[in-house]
Amino acid sequence: MARAGAKGAITADPLDFTGWPEPGWQRLVRFAEEFVIVPKGVGAGEPFELREWQVEIVKGLFPESGRPRTGLVSLPRANGKTTLAAIIALYELFASGTLSPQVMVVAGTEQVARHTLKIASRMIELSPELAERAHLLQASIKVPHTGGELLTAASTVAALQGFDPSLLIVDELHTVTADDWEAASSVAGKRPQSLTLAISTPSDSQDSVMFELVKYGRLNEDPSFYFKEFAADQGCDLFDREQWAKANPALGDFLTADGLLSVAKTMREAAFRRYRLGQWVGANDSWLPFGVWDALAVDRHLKDGERVVLGFDGSASGDSTALVAVTLDFHVVPLNIWANPGEPGWRVPRGDVGDAVAEAFDRYDVVELAADPWGWRSELEEWGKQFGDRRVVEFNTGYRNRMGPAADRVYAAVMEKKLTHNGDQRLAEHVRNTVAQQTAVGALVQKDKKNSPRKIDATVAMIAAFDRAAWHGRKRSRKAVSF
Ligand SMILES: Nc1ncnc2c1ncn2[C@@H]1O[C@H](COP(=O)(O)OP(=O)(O)OP(=O)(O)O)[C@@H](O)[C@H]1O
Ligand SMILES: [Mg+2]
Structure with a gap:
């Protein structure tokens, strides 16, 4: 059997998708189930079963017709943002039918972008079918059968020059400047079909490119822009479990309530609201906690x-x-x-x-x-x-x-x-x-x-x-x- 790596020649046949759904969300869900293994955390080592809410997101990003050009998913911490991004990246590389798929992962720093690469590489290592059809390199993944590659970059204008991604993933959009976002989304617009997907917790300021996009998404029904926001109601009680669940779809699943409770007690209120409840709280903290006055x-x-x-x-x-x-x-x-x-x-x-x-x-x-x-x-x-x-x-x-x-x-x-x-x-x-x-x-x-x-x-x-x-x-x- 060919080993994943830089040198080993690939001897396995291309993956066979005969009888599978057409490229799109249903194929992606099946691809995750059959070829992807949960790399760590709850359910580690088991096949990846996308949750209902994750399927909803994937459906919005890869609908049967009229695919969006841009997607923004606002999700609090530890709800599997990076993991979901890695699965979508693997689907694009192995199963989307895209010719020479190029997946670019960008973030405020290349180090953060590399994190998605690492998770995707780990998923490949854990999956014998994928492992024998990919080269895992230090800074990229190559899939010879499809001509696919996954690369990472810091989201600076210079770093993005010359790429032609079919899927551009921006992990933690809140760390990216408006100029960088513009550079990233324009580089992703070259192909007749491509997707720029940002998955992020809210920024610390409403004066940010992410908030501009959130406002747009909240107000507009635009088929070219998929928007999904998981957030508690503004000004809700800090310990309201229903609000926690509203903001954290993974709560009680691969995100434990105990963990969240201990964070709620120790983290500053504004930070908890932003990172854990998905709320927009502004750069400065309100002086008194909500409701006590x-x-x-x-x-x-x-x-x-x-x-x-x-x-x-x-x-x-x-x-x-x-x-x-x-x-x-x-x-x-x-x-x-x-x-x-x-x-x-x-x-x-x-x-x-x-x-x-x-x-x-x-x-x-x-x-x-x-x-x-x-x-x-x-x-x-x-x-x-x-x-x-x-x-x-x-x-x-x-x-x-x-x-x-x-x-x-x-x-x-x-x-x-x-x-x-x-x-x-x-x-x-x-x-x-x-x-x-x-x-x-x-x-x-x-x-x-x-x-x-x-x-x-x-x-x-x-x-x-x-x-x-x-x-x-x-x-x-x-x-x-x-x-
Ligand atoms: N269905 C699932 N979807 C996503 N992650 C899952 C799922 N099941 C289990 N997990 C595990 O949950 C954890 C999610 O962590 P991940 O880093 O993806 O979250 P994140 O939202 O990117 O976190 P952070 O805000 O810290 O960047 C991982 O350990 C992952 O393996
Ligand atoms: Mg992450």
Whole structure:
């Protein structure tokens, strides 16, 4: 018997597909069953039985008529993306009937592309019929009977020059730039029939070629573009098993729930959503895990004369302006949020803001007003004169060493359920809008992007007020002890 390898001559006859379905998805499914062996993991060593959902994908890619030019499958980690790509590659090489099939595997780096080559080579080694009809080389696979070859490349324009693939596989499209994607798909368009197939988890940014394709796929019924997305519902609970199953078709099959559970507990939320739930989460992580803020709402109003700290974050026109009260036992009540209703030339009504501050001092026992001075210095001086310099203090929310720890304190209070709020919807929205950049001094809260309309000023005012309320609380308990 001829051995697979560079030198050995191939003496076996070509594979005989007499009586098989025509080239297309049905032939592919049978090819996998008869010639491919699961190389590792669950079911290793056994013939490859494509699951129903995998058959659906293959059907979409190789339909009886009208084959798509491009396919995109968005799948979370460990759902057999690379394995499925390798099977499709082998089918193309051995059984598709394509003349001189050329399979190119590209990825962000050649190393990742080589992974598919390795799996395909391993599948050939495990299958005596395929092994005696192929040469397995260091960087390629050759199938003399069909004139087929499988090659890998980094997806750079230069690396792709001169190829003419009938099947181009992009593993982990999220690692590929828009230019590279364009180069790859144009190189694959030379033959009358060819397929560019991308299989990937979502990117870390919606500003990516993959998201462009996902948007296109979600909105268009285009027979030349096959799109399939496995993802949990946006904003779903992190531990919702039904959502896990929705996003992970292999769950309970060759992907175990135990493994996913331990990852869910330890991985950062945004990463879990992206890699394991197939969701688009953006580059920055949301500050608080989904749902925890809303769960802290209680029906409690501020009483007249109640001791509070006020937090203030002011703006002139672009962002909003927020005045938030926090009691010394950490109940949060936004007193007012002034926001541009979308009118050009709108300015925050500074007089109204001053009135609201005066009303708060009048109505509650205000321990302190902690205010970001940016753009409001003269008002701060004015309020200092009116309500006492010691009660009106600057809280520079742009100072990282102060805001980082302050935001972390609120985060901890939220997670430990030591904070409540009155359920105000605008504050909830600002909290939802808040993303966090993790730094050495703590999580820096910020908007999702610089000029984003998703405001966070009430979050910032709340953090300032909370921080000072915590400080006054500590001061008071120290006094109590030393008395
Ligand atoms: N029907 C099947 N389809 C795909 N993989 C299977 C199947 N049955 C068992 N497996 C095994 O499941 C594992 C899937 O791993 P694979 O690397 O293909 O997943 P992936 O989605 O590419 O993962 P990653 O996100 O880490 O790149 C392999 O060990 C494979 O052998
Ligand atoms: Mg993979």
